[in-house]
Amino acid sequence: MDLLRFITAGSVDDGKSTLIGRLLFDTKNILADQMEAIEKASKTRNAGEIDLALLTDGLRSEREQGITIDVAYKYFQTPNRKFISIDAPGHIQYTRNMVTGASNADLAIILIDARHGVSEQTRRHSLIASMLGIPHVAVAINKMDLVGNSEDVFLKIASDYKELAKKLNIKDLTIIPVSALIGDNIVERSTNMPWYTGETLLSVLENVNVLKDYNSEDGRFSVQYVVRPQTEALHDYRGYAGRVQSGTFKKGDSIKVLPSEFESKIAKIEFGGNEVDxxxxxxxxxxxxxxxxxxSRGDTIVSANSAPIVSQDIDALICWMDDKKQLKPGNKYVLQHGTARTRCSVRGIDYQIDISTYEQQDEVDSLKLNDVAKVVLRTAQPIAYDPYQSNRATGAAILIDETSNITVGACMIE
Structure with missing residues (x-):
């Protein structure tokens, strides 16, 4: 049984938390004690019927304001697949939270309120999903019950979104009319919209093929730890533990170690203490x-026939995440790329992206919280990377403030 990570995004009050709650409720993934707590909280808030949004809005401030602030993760499964749902905030001031949640997602559910159509936040979240290379997007046009389940309203919004999607890097797009509150087209097909003959949202989540989205051609292995037991039985044992980020490695394969460029062959591969081919x-x-x-830790083992780029000069799209300090040319940070860490400096800002209009703004001298821009970096040590759009695993990095040690920027290397 494979795993699908999906994120829900949309404007405030579009119904993201309710949609996740409905998925959990209708797939019978809510425990009895959880249900009891939600019923009690709903009565306390005078919410009338059970408020399924409370399943993900766990912070007291979220429940008081009726909005999502933090990224909420929920784990559930059906007979066909396991899921990790990521409920991201919709408000503009929490854009960085959405970037954090979307960084490892395989699919994005973009919610649109049927009464309002495509909004600025729809454009913002769609751009972020595109930038982060999320390969599958399901647009859920929600609250169809509030527009009389009108097919004309659905077709108009679907047409507007398809025009928007032409400007973005969206490989697989599905558009579904739903009502999260009632449950129409979430798990079961709606009888209120007989004109819709496509898949339900759960059907899309269960059947989307995510294995083909990983780079299966370029062998990349990031070294996390050097294993040296130094016991009598394993006196000469030297293994390199880590994760295969893309491609396949086999016993006998020729490899290259970067950035040193030493070459060798694989003598053995061990998984869970057992040798595998x-x-x-x-x-x-x-x-x-x-x-x-x-x-050592931070080095990359790659297939000899498909080497990545090794350089100290990096062009990257950055979402700035620090609310206290701005990014300016000349600033110095720590760049974390996989298991490798190196100091870097900001050489310049090429342009900033207006995430409402998708236009590029030149002559930008600084970035503030939630700004997105193309930035030129110079690292102290060379790093081995692939362009983000061809390999998300080796094209992603973060910037860390040297003094506070907090993450201040999410990078997609170009």
């Missing part, structure tokens, strides 16, 4: 090489 994407394994090479 190969390791594929997302598997955590230990690789042993035929030669003793100076390899």
């Amino acid at each position: 190969q390791a594929t994407v997302l598997e955590s394994v230990t690789i042993l090489l035929e030669d003793d090479i100076d390899i």
Whole structure:
């Protein structure tokens, strides 16, 4: 049984939390004590019927304001698949929270209120989903019950969104009319919209193929730890533990270690203490090489026939996440790329993206909270990377403030 990570995004009051609550409720993934607590909280708030949004709005401030502030993760499963749902805030001031939640998502559910149509937040969240390379987007046009389940309203909003999507990097798009409050087209097909003959939202989530989205061609293995037991039985044992970020590694394969460019062959691959013939994407394994090479945490083992870019000069799209300090040319940070860490400086800001109009703004001298821009970085040590759009695993990085040690920027390397 495979796993799907999906994020819900949309404007405030579009019904994101209610939609997740409805999915959990209708797939019978709510425990009895959870249900009892939600019923009690609903009565306390005079919410009338059970407020399913309370399943994800866990913070007291969220329940008081009726909005999502923090990113909420819910785990559930059906007979066909396991899921991690990521409920992201809709308000503009929490854009960085949405970026954090979407960074590992396989699919994005963009909610649109049927009464209001495509909004500025729809454009903002769609751009972020596109920038982060989320390959599958399901647009849920919600609250159809409040517009009389009108097919004309649905078709107009669907047409507007398709025009917007032409400007973005969206590979797979599905548009569904739903009512999260009632449950129409969420798990079961709605009898209130007989004109809609497509899939339900759960059907899309269960059947989308995410394995083909991973880069299966370029072998990339980020070294996390050097295993040296130094016991009598394993006196000469030297293994490199880490995760296969893309591609496949097999026993006997020729490899190259970056950034040193030492070459060798794979002598053995161990998984869970047992020797295996190969390791594929997302598997955590230990690789042993035929030669003793100076390899440490942060190095990358790659297939000899598909080397990534190795450079100290990096162009990256950055979402700025610090509410106290601005990003300016000349500022210095720590760049975390996989398991590698190196100091870097900001050489310049090429342009900023207006995430409401998708236009580029030149002559920008600084970035503030939630700004998105293309930035030029210079690292102290060379790093091995692939462009983000061809390999999300090796094209992603974060910027860390040297003094406070907090993450201040999310980077998509171009």
